[in-house]
Amino acid sequence: MALCYRKLMSDPLMEKTSGWRGTREVWIEAAYQALIEHGIEAVKVMPLADRLGLSRTSFYGHFSDRKDLLDALITQWQSKNTGNLVKRTEDYAETITEALLNLFDLWLLPELFDSRLEFAMRNWAHADITLTPMLEEADRVRIEAFTAMFERFGYEHASADVRANTMYLTQIGYISIVKDRPNEPLGPRLQRMPHYIEIFTGKTVSDAEFARFLARHPLPSA
Numbered sequence: 415m416a417l418c419y420r421k422l423m424s425d426p427l428m429e430k431t432s433g434w435r436g437t438r439e440v441w442i443e444a445a446y447q448a449l450i451e452h453g454i455e456a457v458k459v460m461p462l463a464d465r466l467g468l469s470r471t472s473f474y475g476h477f478s479d480r481k482d483l484l485d486a487l488i489t490q491w492q493s494k495n496t497g498n499l500v501k502r503t504e505d506y507a508e509t510i511t512e513a514l515l516n517l518f519d520l521w522l523l524p525e526l527f528d529s530r531l532e533f534a535m536r537n538w539a540h541a542d543i544t545l546t547p548m549l550e551e552a553d554r555v556r557i558e559a560f561t562a563m564f565e566r567f568g569y570e571h572a573s574a575d576v577r578a579n580t581m582y583l584t585q586i587g588y589i590s591i592v593k594d595r596p597n598e599p600l601g602p603r604l605q606r607m608p609h610y611i612e613i614f615t616g617k618t619v620s621d622a623e624f625a626r627f628l629a630r631h632p633l634p635s636a
Contacts, residue, residue, distance in 0.1 A: 435468060435469075435472035435475045435476070436466055436468050436472055436476070437476070438476040438477070438486075440466065441462065441466070441473060441476055441477065441483065442483070442486050442487065442490065444462045444465050444466050445457045445462060445483055445484075445486070445487055446487060446490070446531070447465075448461065448462060448465070449487060449531075449534045449538070450530045450531060450533075450534045453534065453537060453538070453541075454484075454534075454537075454538040454541060454542070455541075457480075457483070457484065457487070458480065459473050459480055459483075488535075488545075488548065490531075491528075491531055491532070491535050492552065494526075494527070494528055494531070495527050495528060495531065495532055495552075496552050496555055496556060498520065498526045498527055499517075499520060499527060499556050499559065500555065500556070500559045502516055502517050502519065502520055502526070503517060503559040503560060503562065503563040504559075504563075509567070509617070509620075509623070510563075510564065510567035510569075510615050510617055511611050511615060511617050511618070511619045511620070511623055512623050513563055513567065514581075514611045514614060514615060515607070515611070515619065515623055515624070515626075515627040517560075517563075518607055518611075518627070519627075519630065519631075521585060521588075522600075522631050529589045529592070532586075532589055533589050533590060535549070536549065536586075536590075553582070556582060557575075557578050557579055557582050558578075560577075560578030560579075560581060560582055561574045561575050561578040562574075563578075564577050564578060564615075577614055577615065580614065581614045584610075600631075600633060600634070601633055604628065604631060604633070607627075608624055
């Protein structure tokens with residue numbers, strides 16, 4: 415969506431087209447950028463209109479009010495982060511270690527799990543307690559998906575629950591820290607992942623499993 419947004423906003427023909435009101439997707443993308451850059455207080459109609467070079471009136475061609483736009487951001491977060499996370503826990507894997515490597519794809523591919531959006535949503539919920547039940551529900555659904563994944567590979571419920579909570583809370587804590595380290599080297603992070611998995615599962619990642627994982631996440635050329 416970000417690429418589409420940039421393309422639209424840089425298209426001189428689009429800029430010159432009389433009466434163009436943008437699209438719903440362009441408004442959502444602008445709201446998303448404002449949210450992750452400056453927080454929920456920046457997601458307001460007039461600042462977004464100025465950012466897009468559009469009129470306030472054009473906003474109402476796509477949304478009934480600001481809450482409608484905020485609901486669209488929430489839906490995007492639920493679908494992308496919670497939806498993709500649950501789907502990834504259900505993907506085929508022959509071992510629990512392979513299952514966790516599949517899951518770890520989320521932490522490396524923002525098109526699957528948007529860590530910046532996750533952090534922004536949690537900050538938003540701190541500022542607006544009406545979002546607390548929504549956030550608690552997302553955490554519950556995700557941890558239950560992790561727990562079910564462990565149970566499919568033979569872990570007793572109590573053990574699966576503790577492992578799921580440990581893994582989830584570790585990653586959410588990591589998201590809150592890494593925002594201040596946007597240029598963290600990928601290499602050391604990748605090399606730590608088999609050790610995380612051994613801690614979470616009590617099992618060792620095989621060389622073949624890790625080789626397939628690295629093939630999906632090649633290091634950038636020097």
